[in-house]
Amino acid sequence: MSVVGPSDVIQGHEPAGDGGMPTRARRRKALAGKSPTQIALARLAKDKIAIVCSVVLLLLVLLALFAPVITRAFDIYWDISDPAAPTPSQVLEYDGFPAIGPPFHGFTWDHPLGLAPTVGYDNLAYLLYGLRTSLLVALAATVLSTIVGVTLGLIAGFSRGVLDKIISFVTDLFLSFPYLLGMLALAPIVVSRFQGNLDDLARAQLFTLIGILVVFGWMGLARLIRGQVLSLREREFIQAAEVIGVPTHRILFKELLPNLVAPIVVSISLGLPAFVAAEAGLSFLGLGLTGTPSLGKMVSDATPYYSDYPQYLWLPVAAITLLTLSLNLLGDSVRDAFDPRTRR
Amino acid sequence: MLGYIVRRLVSAALVVVLTSMFLFLLFFKGPSDPARPLCDLNGKCTPEKLAILTEDLGLNDSVVHQYGIWAKGLVSDREIKFGATFTCEAPCLGISYRTRGEVRKELVEKLPATLSIAVGGATIYLVTGVLLGTIAARKRGTNMDRGLVAVSVFISAIPYYVVALLLWIFFSLQWKWFEDTSYHPLTEDPLAWAWALVLPWFAIGLTSSTAYARYSRGQMIEALGEDFVRTATAKGVSERAVVIRHALRAAIVPIITIFGLDFAFLLSGTVFTEQIFQIDGIGRWAIQSLRSPVDFPVVAATVLFAAIIVVVANLIVDILYSVIDPRVRLS
Numbered sequence: 001m002s003v004v005g006p007s008d009v010i011q012g013h014e015p016a017g018d019g020g021m022p023t024r025a026r027r028r029k030a031l032a033g034k035s036p037t038q039i040a041l042a043r044l045a046k047d048k049i050a051i052v053c054s055v056v057l058l059l060l061v062l063l064a065l066f067a068p069v070i071t072r073a074f075d076i077y078w079d080i081s082d083p084a085a086p087t088p089s090q091v092l093e094y095d096g097f098p099a100i101g102p103p104f105h106g107f108t109w110d111h112p113l114g115l116a117p118t119v120g121y122d123n124l125a126y127l128l129y130g131l132r133t134s135l136l137v138a139l140a141a142t143v144l145s146t147i148v149g150v151t152l153g154l155i156a157g158f159s160r161g162v163l164d165k166i167i168s169f170v171t172d173l174f175l176s177f178p179y180l181l182g183m184l185a186l187a188p189i190v191v192s193r194f195q196g197n198l199d200d201l202a203r204a205q206l207f208t209l210i211g212i213l214v215v216f217g218w219m220g221l222a223r224l225i226r227g228q229v230l231s232l233r234e235r236e237f238i239q240a241a242e243v244i245g246v247p248t249h250r251i252l253f254k255e256l257l258p259n260l261v262a263p264i265v266v267s268i269s270l271g272l273p274a275f276v277a278a279e280a281g282l283s284f285l286g287l288g289l290t291g292t293p294s295l296g297k298m299v300s301d302a303t304p305y306y307s308d309y310p311q312y313l314w315l316p317v318a319a320i321t322l323l324t325l326s327l328n329l330l331g332d333s334v335r336d337a338f339d340p341r342t343r344r
Numbered sequence: 345m346l347g348y349i350v351r352r353l354v355s356a357a358l359v360v361v362l363t364s365m366f367l368f369l370l371f372f373k374g375p376s377d378p379a380r381p382l383c384d385l386n387g388k389c390t391p392e393k394l395a396i397l398t399e400d401l402g403l404n405d406s407v408v409h410q411y412g413i414w415a416k417g418l419v420s421d422r423e424i425k426f427g428a429t430f431t432c433e434a435p436c437l438g439i440s441y442r443t444r445g446e447v448r449k450e451l452v453e454k455l456p457a458t459l460s461i462a463v464g465g466a467t468i469y470l471v472t473g474v475l476l477g478t479i480a481a482r483k484r485g486t487n488m489d490r491g492l493v494a495v496s497v498f499i500s501a502i503p504y505y506v507v508a509l510l511l512w513i514f515f516s517l518q519w520k521w522f523e524d525t526s527y528h529p530l531t532e533d534p535l536a537w538a539w540a541l542v543l544p545w546f547a548i549g550l551t552s553s554t555a556y557a558r559y560s561r562g563q564m565i566e567a568l569g570e571d572f573v574r575t576a577t578a579k580g581v582s583e584r585a586v587v588i589r590h591a592l593r594a595a596i597v598p599i600i601t602i603f604g605l606d607f608a609f610l611l612s613g614t615v616f617t618e619q620i621f622q623i624d625g626i627g628r629w630a631i632q633s634l635r636s637p638v639d640f641p642v643v644a645a646t647v648l649f650a651a652i653i654v655v656v657a658n659l660i661v662d663i664l665y666s667v668i669d670p671r672v673r674l675s
Contacts, residue, residue, distance in 0.1 A: 173359055175605075180612040184630055184647060186370065277503035284505060285619060285631055299509065306517055317509065321502055328501035 036338075037261060043337040050333035053326040060323060064135050067128035076111060076122035078129045078293050088120030103309040113315060117305055127315055129293035134323060137206070138275035141213035142268055149218035150264060153225025154252050158233055168226070171219045180282075183212050187287040202291030209288050213275055221267045228260055262338040269334040273327035280320050295320050345666070352662065356655040363651045364644065365411060371640050372407045379403055381637035382441055400426050414438065414644070437648075438641030442633070447645045451626065457527040458625035460541055461614050465548030466603075472549060473556025474599065478592060480557065481564030493561070496554035505616040508547040512620050515543055525621040544617045552606075552613075559602055563595035570594065597668055604661025611650055 034042070044050050063070070071077065077085035093099050098115035101108045113123040156167035186208055232238060233256070241251050282288030283296030290297065298316035306313050379397040383389035402410045416422065417436035424430045424439050430446075432439060437447040480489045499507065515521045522543045528536040567573065568591050576586045615627030622628075626646055633642035 169355070172355075173362070180615060184634065184643065187634060273501070281503060281505050281616065285615065287631070287634070303509075306513060313513070317506060321506055324503055324506075325498075325501045329497070332497060332501075 037265075040262070040265075040334075040337040044333060047333045047337065049329055050337075053330040053333070056322065056326040057330065060131060060326075061135065063128055064132040067125075067132050070128060071122075071125045074110075074112065074122075074124065076125040078121045078125040080119060080121050086120070088118075091115055092117070092120050097308070102311050114311060116301065116312065117309060119301075123312065123315055126293050126298060127295070127319055130295040130298055130316065131319060131323070133206075133289065133292050133294050134276050134279055134320075137210055137213070137279045138272050140210045141217060141275040141279075142271045144210070144214040145217035145271065146221060146264060146268055148214060149221030149267070150225055150257075150260070152218065153222040154229055154256060156222065157226040157229025158248075158252060158256070160230075164226070167222070171222050174216060175219045180287075182216055183209075183282050183287045186212060187282075198291055202289070205289050206292055209279060209282065213278055217271065217275065221264070221271075224263050224267065225260060228263060229256060232256055232259055266331075266335045266338055269331040270328075273324045273331060276320075276327060277324050295323075349659075349663065352659050356659055359655050360648065360651050364415075364648055367644050367647055368407060368411045368414070371638075371643075372403065372410055384637070437645040440633075440642055441637065441639045442642075447641045450629070450642075451645055451649065454624060454626045454629050456529060457623050458614055458618070458627060460527070460530065460537070461544050461548070461617055461623065461625065462610055464541060464545050465552070465613075465617075466610060468545050468549040469552035469556055470603065473553040474560045474592075474596070476553065476557035477560025477562075478564050478587065480561045481568060482587065484565060489561075492557060496558045499551060499554045500558070502551075504547075504551045504613055505620065507551050508544075508616060508620045511543060511547050511550075516621075525623060527623050527625065544621050544623065547617060547621075548610075548613060552610075556599065556602075559599055560595060563598055564591060567591040567595040593668075597665065600661060600664060600668065604658055607654055607657035607661075611653060 079085065080088060091099055092115070096118040097104060098111075098117060098120070099105070101111045101114040103114070111122050111124070113127065115122055116126065152167050152171070156164045156171075187205075238251060238255055241255050246255070279288060280294065280296030280299070283290075283294040284300045286297075286300065288294060288296060295316045299313065299320070302309070302313035302316065379394060379401055380389070382401075383394045383397050398404060402413065405413075413422070417432065417434065417438065420434050420436075422432045422434070422436045424432050424436075426439050426441070426444065428444075430439050430444070432446055432448075435448060437451065439445070440447055440450065443450070476492060480492045483489050512525070516523055516525060522539070525540050525543055528540055530537045568587075570591075572594075573586055573591050576590045577583075581590070611627075614625065615631065617623065618625040618628040619631060626649065629642065630646035633639035633646070
């Protein structure tokens with residue numbers, strides 16, 4: 001992507017001859033080009049799938065954001081240790097299934113999506129807080145891994161030489177190591193360390209999970225950025241900056257970084273759904289979160305009850321599918337919108 | 345060529361060694377006492393019992409020393425004291441804290457199940473993916489092509505384990521078509537082996553083949569637009585030969601790269617597959633060994649095994665590269 005793309009010229013070109021000399025102000029306005037980001041956004045706005053996905057996502061984000069308000073309004077709880085929450089014995093039958101609501105009783109507004117068997121938390125509350133966890137983990141992991149990836153990619157591509165060799169080797173090293181294995185090795189250690197204290201365990205698990213996702217999530221972007229920088233640094237504007245003595249950090253962040261917006265945005269938009277899926281998947285395997293509500297954990301909790309209580313399983317499966325599907329499709333649209341080769 | 349392979353082997357070995365060192369450091373130098381949960385396992389944990397366990401696990405020695413013992417066990421026989429004394433033949437991966445069986449033997453026992461899933465699944469998705477992609481590229485712009493791309497985008501957007509779980513729910517629980525998905529050895533009953541694996545294969549195939557169909561479609565469209573394809577057609581080569589012998593050969597190289605890079609994904613996929621379809625393979629074994637008390641020798645063995653597989657797969661792909669594509673020169 002160039003600083004001044006060919007599109008700017010085309011956009012700014014106006015047929016002459018609208019009578020008389022155009023004023024200076026008007027002329028400047030007519031020549032105002034669109035930046036590549038503006039072009040991409042205009043493309044996105046015309047993409048129906050992107051619009052639908054954005055609306056769905058906005059809805060899910062609002063639900064997650066206002067989870068405390070919604071749960072308070074319904075007076076429902078995901079945390080049964082909360083003193084205000086009904087104890088499991090109050091809401092469950094002796095066989096562990098809920099005494100009110102599905103699967104054996106009719107719909108009730110007290111628990112719109114029913115209760116979880118055996119543990120007795122409210123499904124809607126758990127789902128909302130699970131959504132919150134999903135989005136929080138994915139957002140944190142995306143932001144951190146983007147920072148790490150961009151920084152290392154910039155350094156490797158700009159420095160060349162030994163530093164580039166080292167960073168490239170480390171990148172390849174991490175690429176050949178599946179993240180699942182890292183979590184496999186780390187999860188039990190965290191659990192055994194914080195076994196006594198459940199609150200600390202939950203927090204430690206959350207940080208470990210984000211840490212693992214970042215540690216195994218930065219390589220793709222680092223490689224991409226390195227490649228881009230390798231070609232960009234041979235361009236005239238960088239050479240000019242070097243000649244007039246612009247300090248290196250300014251070249252990196254003020255000259256190079258603005259030209260890397262497209263790959264970074266695309267990587268973020270495709271990284272989010274990948275991290276959502278990874279978090280839910282690890283928690284599903286019992287390697288991720290146990291003390292914090294997680295959609296993946298809800299799936300693994302609900303699987304044994306499927307034959308008697310299918311709704312219990314459908315809820316988290318539907319939530320994960322909806323979230324990853326809309327994030328992924330939006331990510332694809334963003335990629336297409338930022339790709340100058342796509343023609344529509 | 346030889347120099348390249350040697351260099352790659354060295355870096356591959358480095359990855360594996362670093363991985364195992366990292367694991368040891370985490371487990372033995374980690375913030376928790378690894379002997380404690382084991383001590384709680386059978387009855388009350390007395391200080392004497394804890395002391396014996398600590399001694400047996402080698403926790404009184406430095407972590408470097410323990411790593412040395414473990415690494416030495418890979419090449420020579422090793423005596424392990426854990427309650428009773430076990431002799432563990434080389435290559436020794438230790439004694440499972442839980443079953444007290446040799447980890448290597450258990451690994452070899454569970455290997456066929458994992459191998460069947462991975463190799464069968466990979467074969468299915470590679471073949472159907474490339475086939476579908478080629479057909480879509482030939483019929484570019486038709487409804488079939490558009491439908492295929494749409495389905496592919498949709499399925500790729502859903503996590504693999506959700507797809508596998510849905511298949512298991514419907515085909516195994518609801519309709520009871522493939523109720524028993526546990527592993528049957530191939531040598532005993534090939535039919536039962538294949539029948540039980542149909543659903544796992546289908547799950548892997550469905551997710552991955554759609555992705556590969558999309559890659560191959562893109563590559564094939566590019567290849568079919570090349571000059572050599574036009575030349576071949578002009579020479580009067582039959583369409584089938586043009587597509588398969590000329591275009592596909594050019595298009596397949598990047599697909600093989602993706603396949604190699606995807607190997608780690610395939611491996612983590614088998615963990616989900618085994619967990620969902622309840623197949624007794626290495627992935628499920630690894631997950632089970634993580635429940636407290638952590639069965640460290642099993643975790644170390646499975647992680648090491650997976651790391652070796654991924655590294656070797658990447659190496660093979662790089663070498664294959666130069667065989668398929670004469671333009672690639674390894675240096």
